[in-house]
Amino acid sequence: AQKITQTQPGMFVQEKEAVTLDCTYDTSDQSYGLFWYKQPSSGEMIFLIYQGSYDEQNATEGRYSLNFQKARKSANLVISASQLGDSAMYFCAMRGPRGSYIPTFGRGTSLIVHP
Amino acid sequence: DAGITQSPRHKVTETGTPVTLRCHQTENHRYMYWYRQDPGHGLRLIHYSYGVKDTDKGEVSDGYSVSRSKTEDFLLTLESATSSQTSVYFCAISETQKLDSYNEQFFGPGTRLTVL
Numbered sequence: 001a002q003k004i005t006q007t008q009p010g011m012f013v014q015e016k017e018a019v020t021l022d023c024t025y026d027t028s029d030q031s032y033g034l035f036w037y038k039q040p041s042s043g044e045m046i047f048l049i050y051q052g053s054y055d056e057q058n059a060t061e062g063r064y065s066l067n068f069q070k071a072r073k074s075a076n077l078v079i080s081a082s083q084l085g086d087s088a089m090y091f092c093a094m095r096g097p098r099g100s101y102i103p104t105f106g107r108g109t110s111l112i113v114h115p
Numbered sequence: 116d117a118g119i120t121q122s123p124r125h126k127v128t129e130t131g132t133p134v135t136l137r138c139h140q141t142e143n144h145r146y147m148y149w150y151r152q153d154p155g156h157g158l159r160l161i162h163y164s165y166g167v168k169d170t171d172k173g174e175v176s177d178g179y180s181v182s183r184s185k186t187e188d189f190l191l192t193l194e195s196a197t198s199s200q201t202s203v204y205f206c207a208i209s210e211t212q213k214l215d216s217y218n219e220q221f222f223g224p225g226t227r228l229t230v231l
Contacts, residue, residue: 035219045205045222091157095218101146101165101209102173103220107157 002027006106021077023092033095034075040088082113119223127229134193138206146209147189151202196230
């Protein structure tokens with residue numbers, strides 16, 4: 001069975017600082033994918049970034065990057081130069097195993113960016 | 116943005132009444148999902164569909180049923196609403212798993228349901 005663990009229920013960061021949101025995972029599959037989604041207070045879920053298990057480079061999308069450490073089974077999201085609009089819930093998720101289309105979500109981390 | 120709409124966006128109902136939520140997509144994606152989101156629980160899967168008339172249960176399916184008669188529509192029915200079903204409900208879609216695709220989910224705007 002797959003499992004996603006986000007151990008930080010809440011995080012605070014100063015505007016313009018970088019912040020790391022933790023995500024650890026467990027799976028017996030060799031091929032898997034990891035996602036991060038953002039949910040602002042308005043409620044919509046927004047896809048941010050994806051990392052495939054065979055990708056040699058850490059994924060980056062603008063100010064978002066993924067610190068992927070396969071041996072540690074961690075896929076931490078790094079947000080550089082935090083902005084007030086980054087205040088939101090962030091969810092880590094894993095693509096379902098081969099033959100299954102059901103992703104596994106973590107419980108989320110609430111990020112508050114202070115001015 | 117993926118074309119996913121949910122209706123209604125807000126609903127207040129009474130215990131014991133049936134409620135149907137609708138998810139409509141214009142992306143022709145094969146997979147559709149219903150989640151509920153509650154504080155401290157994250158997203159929990161209720162039901163999902165992998166094609167027209169093909170549905171299966173998720174981890175919190177008791178008290179819910181679904182139907183998918185067309186690719187674009189996925190209905191969630193609370194057969195007899197209870198206060199414990201007060202929640203925010205999200206519909207999501209994704210495409211077939213392809214080797215060159217992320218297969219990320221796209222989410223609808225959510226429906227806030229209150230059962231009194």
